[in-house]
Amino acid sequence: MPTAAILTDIQSFSSLKELFGYWPFVAALLGNGYFFVIITTVLTFVLIGACLLAKYIPHILNDLSIGTNNELPPFGLKLWVALIVLVPVFFDAGILWFVLWWFIVLWGYLNVIERRIAFVFISMIFMSSWISHVGAGFMTYSQTGVNREMFSLGHAVGTPGDSIALVSWIKGDTADAEPMNIQALAEIKKGNRQEAVSLLSRALDLEPNNNRYYNHLGITLAGMGRNNEAIKAFQNAITLEPGNAVYHYNLSRLHQAAYNLYEAEQSIQKASKIDPARVRVFLNQEEQAHDYSYISEHIPVMRQVARQMRPSGELTLAADAMWNSVLGLFQRNKAMYISLVAFLVLFLLGHIPEEKFTKRCSRCGNLYYVGKTSGSGYPMCLQCHWLETKAKKQMNSVQTGKAEEIKQYRVRNAARTQKLELILPGLGSIVANKAPKGIFRLTMFSAGLVLVVTGGRVLSSFIPTGFDITGLLRITGIIVLGLIYFRSYKSPPVKYGA
8 A cells, every 4th residue: 555645834925815814924923913903902991091181280289289278389399290191201210100109199070971981991900911911812822832833743844843842742741632632633644654654643632533633643543554443533524524624635535546446536526515616625745745634634723823822931921021011010910909009099099079179060160069061971060050040031241251251161172172183182171071072082093003103013924925915004104194184173072262
């Protein structure tokens, strides 16, 4: 019986569809998408915090001035506010500590929607250890769990060093079946089929329902002339995944080599019904090789992606570094406790009487300590609340004067917030109590800025692909920034007379 070869190599990429079948490219693509979302989110929260500072620092200055009986000069008050706002600087904290601190300092001034934003932010801190772990998995995807070595050897582009690393890993981690499978394929190519059978048997002991391992065991046994055992192995693979054309094709090649022509024809017909185009490719390759050829299978892409998330020394170091770069001050495993303490602090701050904090009336712009809220939950002074409850036909001269004051404030506020919106899209909206619009614009601004700076690429595939869209993504980022500024100009936060 002729000895069958294994058709497995890394082919040239003729289409994007083929490229998505290769783990390094997919891992880099998913990682870049993940980091794009994370960086955009972090930048958005930082900008939201900066916008809230711009909105409420005048309130803090007013409270400090009254609290000190107007004895401190304006410059001294500003220094005190700067000191309060920049406290995290003295602890060498990450950028998100500034945002958390700003939410705590400004808590008494925030409206309902802004407080919800703070809770969402703290929830993100609660999950930050897990977020860092996943990010580190993408960042170290070619370094952990011999993933790079398995990919290289499985696609026939490995080096002797890759094989040595894989053998060492198998000796040290006897519960990891996938490296055993890859090493078995390498042993088949060397002609060490008995060693391959031993490795695949160990792998099947660990994962008895893995159809790929049965397929490779069948290939190995067929090469050793143990046809009955090989047929059983291929049939086990078919039982586990009957819709896989590879297993029917391999079984047909085994029957063909043993001159069981009827069984070979039956198996090749089943394979052709499942995937005729793929079977035709196999037959063409076999014709060119002038030999019966068995088809081995690569590790599924998503299984490889899942493997790279396994805890390891390299992943832990990368996750700690990522977490420290944006939070720091404490260890990553303390993230959950930090968020719970932050929730507790905000809960306690919520029990401070409202009259202790200066509010700005959303209708007339006057500062006050005791007042009401509008139907939308925004601050409203007692005069405006009283005016709103009066019928227009009952308006006297005092009410008319107040209505004129409101009108003038709206005119000034519209001009001011439009200027702020053009400085930073979303700033004017947040100052004008249009938080949803402001958050949306800040998010789009952050996304566009990240695209322009990074080109959408933080990670690179270690297998060269010739597929680079960073220039296109940078252009997209510029377009997004242009559109958001255009929208800020055409749709200001507050319209005159609103």
